[in-house]
Amino acid sequence: MTAPSTKKTVNTVSATSRSDFPIIVIGTSAGGQSALSSLVAQLPADFPAAILIVQHMAATSSNEAMLRLLADKGNLPCKQAAQHGVIRSGYIYLAQPDHHLMISQGKTLATKGARENRARPAIDPLFRSAAVEFGNRVIGVILTGYLDDGTSGMEVIRRCGGICVVQDPADAAYPDMPQNVLNHVKVDHCVPLAEMGSLLTRLALSERGARIAVPADVAVEAKIAQRVLSDLESVDFLGTQVPFNCPGCGGVLWQMKVGEHLRFRCHTGHAYTVAALLAEQTAKMEETLWVALRMFEENKNLLVKMGAEGTASPSYAERVEQSDIHIRRIKAMLHSNTANTDPLP
Structure with a gap:
């Protein structure tokens, strides 16, 4: 499933290896359209990073209006993320409706895997896969939205050495998502939307240290999200079986806990925060x-x-x-x- 890209003045940076430029991953839900259009308007035409976006949306929706809006408001070319798509610096990639957006071997994946936190596309699978692939080259951003999708993904980015940025909840149309990140993750920056463009530009240009090893549980969850199959061994590794059933498939749930953030998974791939x-x-x-x-x-x-x-x-x-x-x-x-x-x- 693909949609035509919406082009503006195209940055001519060619595709390079996955370690040559930062990757910015952005997650948003309710109020996201307005927030994203405001954010991309702040970014220069020579922005030195690739941007991948998950916006919660209905399965039957279309990306065409959003792609057109982001291109019209900003200076960067916007594309719908494709299966095995090349990631280029200075481009914006938007998740397809009803498909998770992830990264594998330096390219984008668009999959119909199990929903996470009731959503597909969900934010956590993108953030998790980006952290595994790019480590400390990742900058994670959470904007306005309901509930807490993205909190677990931001924690993974932090554990892999990346940078965590959230919109100031007081500045967000729907503060739940940024506030939940602040409640559970030690973030690097919490700023109003009006200051985020200049902040991301500075962060994209900043030097990063040596990569750190990807934690085993993070690598396992990233693999689960990329596969549409039952995997009892993996969820046994990640947590403990509990007497609750998965609302998505009726299977048994496993309880996982990293720090103070409690989550649940079933062996077919559905994942949930408590909320x-x-x-x-x-x-x-x-x-x-x-x-x-x-x-x-x-x-x-x-x-x-x-x-x-x-x-x-x-x-x-x-x-x-x-x-x-x-x-x-x-x-x-x-x-x-x-x-x-x-x-x-």
């Missing part, structure tokens, strides 16, 4: 309640029809009343869920 798991469980419960409501209403309607035709047993009226009781209870729970459900990322 994402709770939000997905709530969504599944609501779905189940709607199914139960339909079944009780159908049961009641059938009983009423049987009674009207004189084919019901004498106890049908009592059964109609019982169905009514269940229907009222389910509607009350659905009303409560509507008022309290966490928003989708």
